[in-house]
Amino acid sequence: MTSSSEVISPGSLAAVTAEPGVAPPAASSPARTASPDPGPGRPGWVQSANGALKDNWVLLSLLCLAIFLAIWQFYTAATKALPGPWEVAQKSWFFLSDPFYDNGPNDQGIGILIGYSLMRLSLGFICGSTVAIILGVVLGLNRTLYKALNPYIQVLRAISPIAWMPLLLYSVQDSGWTALLVVFMASVWPTLANTAFGVNNIKKEYLNVAAILQMPMLAKVFRVILPGAGPAIVAGLRISMGSAWVAIVPAEALLGSLGLGYFVWNEWNNLDIGNVIFAILVIGMVGVVLDLLFNRLAKVLAYTD
């Protein structure tokens, strides 16, 4: 075991302040037993503390799931009010084993339904994000305009996209377009606010370099401003995607547009709670996958000064 007095590493203040030869306090002691053989040249307890943490979260996560399923099963057995985990698993298997069947508008495979929702989501999201990024760059570059419009943006982003629905439906008189516009509305505001913020906070020196190089406006936007604000923009897109995905379910349910939201509502009308639970799980899973995509994008565009 390496003497604690030799250890100076971020996040291990204990090591820096500890007396020479004195074991670092509590946080590290379980780790020490977990991994008694530290790697060469590394302070043992710091490394094993990380390792132990890594092992633990998967176990803890699985434990939480098991507890949840147990409570669910217990509740079901006691009250018979809900379909139990096993029944939901069977229903899930039924849907997942044949995801692309098509027996008319009220009975379609889960793959097709996900496809409808994702199509609507991507179309609305791409349009919303494009508008948001363009407007965000303009506002980010013009402080006066930003200050003038910021109050309205704050008001607009506080409005649930669903609240727009009656007005939109009344205006465009078409449920398909209304669902798209709801997604659009949900997508715009976080990306707009983040883009304006990101562009506004680009270091002055990068813009000075662009000015000295006499870059034309478009080159400046694509080679300096967008990459510079990239991380902030992606953070906005990620929130937008989340809020669009949250909005699309009630929009489809209320407007009767084919998709996951419609599916969950249709199963409720059929009083098939097992299917409703399955639909809820699918909505959650798709949301996680979408978020992971943006996590990847964020990693690609991240930079350190």
Place this chain on the structure above:
Amino acid sequence: MKVPLLRVENVSKLFYIPAKKSDYCVFDQVSLAVEEKEFVAVLGHSGCGKSTLLNIIAGIDRANSGYVFLDGKETNQPGIDRMVVFQNFALMPWLTVSGNIRLAVKAAFPQWTKDQIEERVRKYVEMVGLKGAEHKRPAELSGGMRQRVGLARAFSVNPRIMLLDEPFAQIDALTRGVIQEELVRMWGDTGITIFMVTHDVDEAVLLSDRILLMTPGPHARIAQEIKVDLPRPRTRAHLVEDQRFHDLRQRIVDFLTMKHAA
């Protein structure tokens, strides 16, 4: 009469201080001229406004009065003919070494083909000794290597004059010496005029043909001009044995430590 490459005429800069509701005059009526292929250094205390003066020449800051002429033409906008090397490097952190140089080359030669651009990027990467590190981002480089990129970027656009804003202040002393000598070599090879501001006396003497001494602010001005007639190539090792170097250095230090009437 021959027109100097760069001429600064009666340039003054005021900063408004909100707390005092009054203007603070950083420097007052500064005039100077730089000839073609010269290496001129402005030397002064921190806060005397020498970086501001450089920014005004670069066009990224505005003077409150006075003029800047490049090749006899007045200029008050930033331009690729006055490329700046920044103290804090100002490299785009999302671009690689090559990417940063390419950004400048593309801007300088918009009509060039991809091959021509790549050729030039490669040439300047090699010139500053960064071959092998082309694909690294600035965050992965030491301060010395980052400033090599800054220098390569500046030389690659073939400016009329290069403006160096305390370029080696953030680089460790050992590396500094090496890069300073490389800078002199590149200056000789390319024949590009250099205007540098610094607070490092040795650096000014080692590198420049002429040193302009600035008094401390407020109302800073260029009070003296010193010709550095030490033979080139100069190396630190030779200079410390040269009595003229010590005399020059002493003159400058005396000036900088003297009390100046505002």
